[in-house]
Amino acid sequence: MTNNDVYQITLISDISMQSKLLKDSLEKGLPIQVNIVSSDALRAFDSNGGKIDELVLIDFHYLDDEKFEYYNNAKTQSKSTIKEIVFNCPAEAPSSQLFKWRNLVGVFYIDDDVSLLLKGMDKIMNDEMWLSRKVAQDYIEHFRCANTVTTSQAYANLTKREKEIMRLLGHGASNVQIADELFVSENTVKTHLHNIFKKINAKNRLQALLWANNNIALEERV
Known part of the structure; x- marks a missing residue:
């Protein structure tokens, strides 16, 4: 704006x-x-x-x-x-x-x-x-547990690595934890997150999580 x-x-x-x-x-x-x-x-x-x-x-x-x-x-x-x-x-x-x-x-x-x-x-x-913070955490947890969403084409268009990062992000992992899990550097994680946010039109981690609630089926988030 x-x-x-x-x-x-x-x-x-x-x-x-x-x-x-x-x-x-x-x-x-x-x-x-x-x-x-x-x-x-x-x-x-x-x-x-x-x-x-x-x-x-x-x-x-x-x-x-x-x-x-x-x-x-x-x-x-x-x-x-x-x-x-x-x-x-x-x-x-x-x-x-x-x-x-x-x-x-x-x-x-x-x-x-x-x-x-x-x-x-x-x-x-x-x-x-x-x-x-409490509302945000409760809100995310509620929709993360709700199995009412089918996976959108936008999620299907993410790369395999980007999907892995989105899954870990949905579990509340930090950039450092994601890097450790995927055996990459923290800067690499930040680059992937930047690309993901651009693809899904999110400005931050919370927006990305809310996007995931509306675009990724529960079975693909676990």
Whole structure:
């Protein structure tokens, strides 16, 4: 993202004073345009041809089961990968309550102030993630154990060595541990990781792990 870009973000919420204040705060603090989309608008997407942006901001408490179904239907119409950000999350909420978001890239809590929200959103807009270490670890473990994904062609196109590194990465191995396992230098591992990240459009190890959850069948990860 360049300094002249205006990032389009969908805020899933009722149109209210709170959502308008959030929209104003984000647009004043960052080069973005926030588009508020209510559950009624989501429900009508099939008929009006509407779309949601690649970056979606969702109130933790807003989407009940019915609204979540509307959102998923709208998401499936998108031709690109939707990145999901949850805000107003209770501090005591277990990680399992976040697992329904398959492309989670950020979580903000009820007690987070606007400055922290802006800082985290800026990171996310620059292809980083904003997850606590515990949430990230729980999230990865959950999807690593879920045998609901079939292997994509993108994974099939990786070299044999790159697949070996992805498997070890999925087991939580460090660069040094991967190097020891494969009898290569740490610099060689870094080079392979750089090539892998480029092929799968990942910016860091966590993004690569999340990509693996959605593109590699469980039996190929063990």
